[in-house]
Amino acid sequence: MKIKPFKLERYFAKYEFNAKYLISSSDCDGYSLEYILFCASKEELNLWNNLKFGYTDSAGSEFLRESISNQHLTINPEDILVMSPGEANYILMNVLLERGDEVVCMAPAYQSLYQVAESIGAKIKFWLPEDTNSTFYYNPDKLNELVSDKTKLIIVNFPHNPTGFIPTMTDLNKIVEIAARKNIILFSDEMYHQIIHEPKDEIPAICDIYENAISLWGMAKSFGLAGMRFGWLATKRTDILNDVLAFKDYLSICNNAAGEVLTCIALNHKDKFIQPNIQKIISNKDIFKSFVAENSELLEFGDTNACSTALVKLKIKESAYTYCEKLVSSCGIMMIPSEMFDYGNSHVRIGFGRENFPEILNVWKSFIMQTR
Numbered sequence: 001m002k003i004k005p006f007k008l009e010r011y012f013a014k015y016e017f018n019a020k021y022l023i024s025s026s027d028c029d030g031y032s033l034e035y036i037l038f039c040a041s042k043e044e045l046n047l048w049n050n051l052k053f054g055y056t057d058s059a060g061s062e063f064l065r066e067s068i069s070n071q072h073l074t075i076n077p078e079d080i081l082v083m084s085p086g087e088a089n090y091i092l093m094n095v096l097l098e099r100g101d102e103v104v105c106m107a108p109a110y111q112s113l114y115q116v117a118e119s120i121g122a123k124i125k126f127w128l129p130e131d132t133n134s135t136f137y138y139n140p141d142k143l144n145e146l147v148s149d150k151t152k153l154i155i156v157n158f159p160h161n162p163t164g165f166i167p168t169m170t171d172l173n174k175i176v177e178i179a180a181r182k183n184i185i186l187f188s189d190e191m192y193h194q195i196i197h198e199p200k201d202e203i204p205a206i207c208d209i210y211e212n213a214i215s216l217w218g219m220a221k222s223f224g225l226a227g228m229r230f231g232w233l234a235t236k237r238t239d240i241l242n243d244v245l246a247f248k249d250y251l252s253i254c255n256n257a258a259g260e261v262l263t264c265i266a267l268n269h270k271d272k273f274i275q276p277n278i279q280k281i282i283s284n285k286d287i288f289k290s291f292v293a294e295n296s297e298l299l300e301f302g303d304t305n306a307c308s309t310a311l312v313k314l315k316i317k318e319s320a321y322t323y324c325e326k327l328v329s330s331c332g333i334m335m336i337p338s339e340m341f342d343y344g345n346s347h348v349r350i351g352f353g354r355e356n357f358p359e360i361l362n363v364w365k366s367f368i369m370q371t372r
């Protein structure tokens, strides 16, 4: 299969490890091994200390799938497959889709969510947000208009990267109803699950409320453990899981043994990982709101209530890409322009999950003053 370059990841490849500051990361600062082991119970430490590096169960070791199923209302260990999120997405598209299939996908989106499907030859229809002064809303009525009798798959991502959108429970139920009415499979990328700025806005994993849904969650975003490279699919569709497992034999086969134990520890002590991340995101977002107010001739930000990212409008004549290239070359701040999401050329993605966010804003402020 030929596949187009992943624009966002290629842009990261260019700057992530040589730019001084990163203001657009979607993950939070990575926790240390020391912190993970500090959180572990005696039994978990025992598991870690006695770890053997043989092959692991292809589906994910039983103890890990047990911990994952504890995060769900209706999902059992046998309803789960563990693998890296990118691999999960790649395999899932391959086992579900054929040339000519119709797929509806949210946009802008993390490119792999629609690019693999497009490369298989699927016809993609994009569900775009309503943008009111840079507050983004995905209207289920618009999704309903896009869905047809031929639609095989709907792809959603809540909380949403990059806009920071999360649907209300009422809208989520409408989305599920739209899929259920035509028996359409729903792939729900939930990599930012539980990054909710106020507890009242939390929504369940879609696989817990729709039997024809597959949910993806993992370590990178909510848990601040991107380097773990762990994720998992959860669904009651055993037939789909069996197909994914058979395909996985041609890729990673099974997961790395150390990562399984560490992932299990993080899941069993979830609050010690997710809650500090949420607090950091909220605090940085508040600081950013003041920054936007001080620089309202340049920036428009409509607020978010979930996720670690936001899509912010640049009120300038030049393209976001040109602005970002100038910013990184003159003061070392790497910022992602909306061109990397194929979403016009006037927005940038801001990431709130890093400790040094206030420091970066000070550097950006000097750049703004110099270029005024």
Ligand SMILES: Cc1ncc(COP(=O)(O)O)c(C=O)c1O
Residues within 6 Å of the ligand: 026, 084, 085, 086, 110, 157, 161, 189, 191, 218, 219, 220, 221, 226, 229, 230, 231
């Ligand atoms: C929506 C979404 N899905 C999947 C991924 C991939 O996650 P990972 O980095 O753990 O492979 C990302 C990463 O940015 C993402 O934003």
